[in-house]
Amino acid sequence: MDSFEIPAPIVKLEMGGANYGMWAFVTRINLQALGLFEHITGESPCPPAPVPPPRPPATAAKEVIDAANKDFKAYQSALDAYRKWDADDAHAILVLIHSVEANIINLQLQTAQEIWAHLRQRYQPAVDAVHYNLRQQLQTLKQGDDTVEAFYNRFMALWRKLDSLVPLPDACRGCACCEKRQQHDDKSCLYEFLIRLRPEFEPAKVRLLSCPPLPSVIEARNTLLLEEIRIQSTAPVVAPPAHQKKKKKKKKRSGTRPNLWSSEPSEGSSPLSQNEVARMVNQFQGLTHQGSAWSTNLPHSRNLGNNHNWDWPM
Structure with a gap:
C-alpha cells in the first residue's frame, strides 16, 4: 500500500463496551474495504523476519559468489514481504486505535490481531447483557x-x-x-x-x-x-356518537303568552322575583271575581261598553 488514509470512524467504541457489537460490525467492514481484514482474523500471520545471508569473501570461487547472490535475492524478497505485512498491520492497528476511546487503548499489544482479540475478550460479556435487553424489547x-x-x-x-x-x-x-x-x-x-x-x-x-x-x-x-x-x-364510515351530535335549539315564537307559573324567564326578558309573581297572581285572581266590571279597573285600558267583548290576547 503506497499511501494510506485513516477513514473517519462511523461508530466509536465507548468506554464500557455497550456498543461493542455495532462497533465490531462497522470496523470489520472498514478493514475489509482496506484489504486488511485478514490481519485481525489470523488468516494473514506475520512472516518470520528474514536473516541476511553471509557475504562471501572477494576471493571466493564464482560458484560460491553466484550462490550467495541467489540467497541475497531470496532474502530481499522475504524482507520486502515482511516489511509489507508490517506496514499493513500498522495500518490495521491505526484503524482500530482511531475507532476507540483513548482510555481503552492498550499500548502493550503489538499486532492488530492481538488488539482485536483483547477488545473482544474485554467487552463480549457486556454484549451479552445488551443482547438480552434487546431480546426483551423485541418480545414486547x-x-x-x-x-x-x-x-x-x-x-x-x-x-x-x-x-x-x-x-x-x-x-x-x-x-x-x-x-x-x-x-x-x-x-x-x-x-x-x-x-x-x-x-x-x-x-x-x-x-x-x-x-x-x-x-x-x-x-x-x-x-x-x-x-x-x-x-x-374499504373501511366503513363511522357515524359520530349520539352524545356528540349538536342539539338544534327550538326557536320561540314572538307574541306568545308568557308562562306566569314558570320560574324561568322567557327569551329577551329579565327574570321575575317571587314577590312580583305573587302580586301578579293576586291581581289576576281579584279581577276574575269582579264580573263585568273588571275591564274598567285594568290599568291603561279603555271602557268598551256592554256591547263589546274583551279579547284576552292568547
Whole structure:
C-alpha cells in the first residue's frame, strides 16, 4: 500500500463496551474495504523476519559468489514481504486505535490481531447483557396504532442491533454453512415482523407465507403497504356518537303568552322575583271575581261598553 488514509470512524467504541457489537460490525467492514481484514482474523500471520545471508569473501570461487547472490535475492524478497505485512498491520492497528476511546487503548499489544482479540475478550460479556435487553424489547414490540411503514422502521432498527451482536464467524465467512445461517436469519426476521402486525393483516400474512419461496422482509413490507391502502379505502364510515351530535335549539315564537307559573324567564326578558309573581297572581285572581266590571279597573285600558267583548290576547 503506497499511501494510506485513516477513514473517519462511523461508530466509536465507548468506554464500557455497550456498543461493542455495532462497533465490531462497522470496523470489520472498514478493514475489509482496506484489504486488511485478514490481519485481525489470523488468516494473514506475520512472516518470520528474514536473516541476511553471509557475504562471501572477494576471493571466493564464482560458484560460491553466484550462490550467495541467489540467497541475497531470496532474502530481499522475504524482507520486502515482511516489511509489507508490517506496514499493513500498522495500518490495521491505526484503524482500530482511531475507532476507540483513548482510555481503552492498550499500548502493550503489538499486532492488530492481538488488539482485536483483547477488545473482544474485554467487552463480549457486556454484549451479552445488551443482547438480552434487546431480546426483551423485541418480545414486547407490537404494531399498535403505527402504520406499516412506521412499524417496519421501528422493527428493523431493533433487528439490526440484534444482528450486529451475533455476526457471522470471521474464519468461514462466505462458505456454505454461513449461507444457510443467513437464510435462517432472514426467515426469522420475516416471521418476527409478521407476528407483530395487527389482526387486520391476517389474510395478507397467510398469502405471504404461502408463496414459494418465502419473500424477504422488504418484499413483505411492500405487499403490506398495498394491503393497508386497500383496508383504508374499504373501511366503513363511522357515524359520530349520539352524545356528540349538536342539539338544534327550538326557536320561540314572538307574541306568545308568557308562562306566569314558570320560574324561568322567557327569551329577551329579565327574570321575575317571587314577590312580583305573587302580586301578579293576586291581581289576576281579584279581577276574575269582579264580573263585568273588571275591564274598567285594568290599568291603561279603555271602557268598551256592554256591547263589546274583551279579547284576552292568547
